[in-house]
Amino acid sequence: MVSGRGGGGGGPGGRTAQARPRQSDIARAAGVSQTTVSLVLGGNKAGVVLAEDTKRRVLEAAESLGYAPDPVATRLASARNDMLGLFTFSATFPTEVAHSYYPVLVGVEEEAAALGQDLILFTGSSGAASRAADPAAVRRVRVADGCLFFGRHVPTEQIERLARDGYPFVYIGRRDELGERVPYVGADYVPASAEVVRRLADLGHRRVRYVRENDDAPASADRERGVLAGARECGIDTDGLVVRTDGSDITAERVRAWRAEGVTALVTEETDTAAALSALTGAVEAAGLDCPRDVSLAVLGDPPASGSAFAHISGFTVPRREMGRRAVRLLVELVTGDPGLPAPPLQQLVPCEPVPGRTIGPAPSPAP
Amino acid sequence: MVSGRGGGGGGPGGRTAQARPRQSDIARAAGVSQTTVSLVLGGNKAGVVLAEDTKRRVLEAAESLGYAPDPVATRLASARNDMLGLFTFSATFPTEVAHSYYPVLVGVEEEAAALGQDLILFTGSSGAASRAADPAAVRRVRVADGCLFFGRHVPTEQIERLARDGYPFVYIGRRDELGERVPYVGADYVPASAEVVRRLADLGHRRVRYVRENDDAPASADRERGVLAGARECGIDTDGLVVRTDGSDITAERVRAWRAEGVTALVTEETDTAAALSALTGAVEAAGLDCPRDVSLAVLGDPPASGSAFAHISGFTVPRREMGRRAVRLLVELVTGDPGLPAPPLQQLVPCEPVPGRTIGPAPSPAP
């Protein structure tokens, strides 16, 4: 048996901890049974009729004792506790990608609060020791009714285990590798990317370079798909259009050479590392080119920091906040969903918002 | 009775949930009792001696059944749950003050992960309806072993109730109003503020204006205290030194008048609203003054955004991340602390880091 209540703990003042009140304490105070307390406080889903006076006494006792239900017990007994998990696959909150992470969190938090859900933050690995591979890490999420997953390095096997057990979860970000029944909320990169190319075409650009990273992320694949689709639609040369890079080989010379070939617009993508983006902007600057006078420049996704020289770069923004919101909404639907009812769309894409910016302009004469 | 296993739930795929194996299933398979299974799998903290053969049989059965312990039940049965709460007194995560909030969260999350604690995020009010005054809102935190409080508008009464019950909590940010036994981790504004004044004095400045907000926050009081102490120490005129404002009355004319009076340096403070800071920087710009050529400028606390014209403003940074870390450490000490052992320092101040910046320079001639 466990020693249980009244034990140490030593609260803030070093004072002896007072045990939290439970339903049985309320029952004693109100002179009713613990069952009745549960009925009164638990929302009374079964529609049981209770005497007004009983209700009042129970509520008063609960109030004066400062009662708060134990969500762990609630969940063990009922399979619900109105808590949602948010699991990130990194040792800590990504400091580097603060700009991309925070808005998601804001959206998640907003919608969770709106839906009366608390949020439990889990991290992939605890301390330096255990890696994200630790199976126990992912398993912990089961304390919540359902969980949001967010991040690059996904322990597929662990997640599949959860899926097999019917545990509700939603990915933030598109996932290919897990099949078509895996719920996610992603950004709709394809049309947004095509639209950027279309804008360039409308301004007279015919030769473009799309500088993307060597990355297999669905986001990168989608953007390339959109760029190619837009190019084909608008009669932009797709030959040599896509350039893969780790950043190191995008130099001022290369950019000048493109200009000499008649390239008038450059497009790149935003990622965690910003390798392609910073290499390209650096090369454009080093080449002494002005945007959009000498060459137009666009980025697929948000620029890295508002402080940089390219703070007003054209392109589109990723609807991170809305993705967070939608992911929560979907997760709650999965958690509360009646198995008989039609399921909500499991895989959702949120439109990206075009950013006019100041780095796109009419195509200059083909050769400088 | 609850329907329990195998029930609906309808996981991500809407597939029927498969019942997870539990200790009793393993027990049956291995021909031992459920207690023994718990002993074998549960780390065996009590140091009970078990037959090797029994262990092996249990482990094999667990493996072949794909057993994963139910963290909910584990936590209910053991006294602690290794969850820490983080309660913020605002409807949602502060979007405006993302820059000041996020680093704290990073620190909290880092240290919590390092100490094997999960994090529950609570917000003061859920949705638009309930205000932070809602007693139930604060009460919810009791589900965690202890809680961090963060934000300006603090429902003192609710917190005192927690304190009385011996519930462990720690404030992030200094708190005067709650007495000397209230645990907090704050920024050490006084010496950092004095140091900024000292730097100005060393550069020859003798007449200074400190433009602060009309705010009773401990942070504001501390900064003023530090400014005054530094001024007295360095022989800077304290007469008219401190200027309180809501932002509206800091104009280009006023700044020019100060210059005419011989003021060569301006100091302001960072707050949630940034009212004083943005008013002052706006007025300096409008007055056509260059920093530090015409006037030196410093801010007590971080500048608002890296993108602004004053991204390189001199002053100091608030050690938000370290505050988050320390707060978690203190809280865990309070939660796990042996009441017999000496308590850790309940009120801790973390040093601020000086930021050289580019807006402080030698004092120009007293009159322009």
Place this chain on the structure above:
DNA sequence: CTGAAAGCGCTTACAG
């Protein structure tokens, strides 16, 4: 060395 039993704090049929 192992098992029967109580208990963690709830929910939910079921019987008064």
Place this chain on the structure above:
DNA sequence: CTGAAAGCGCTTACAG
């Protein structure tokens, strides 16, 4: 309208 009882899946003294 209310209460006694079983149960969620574990942990932990305690008794063999």
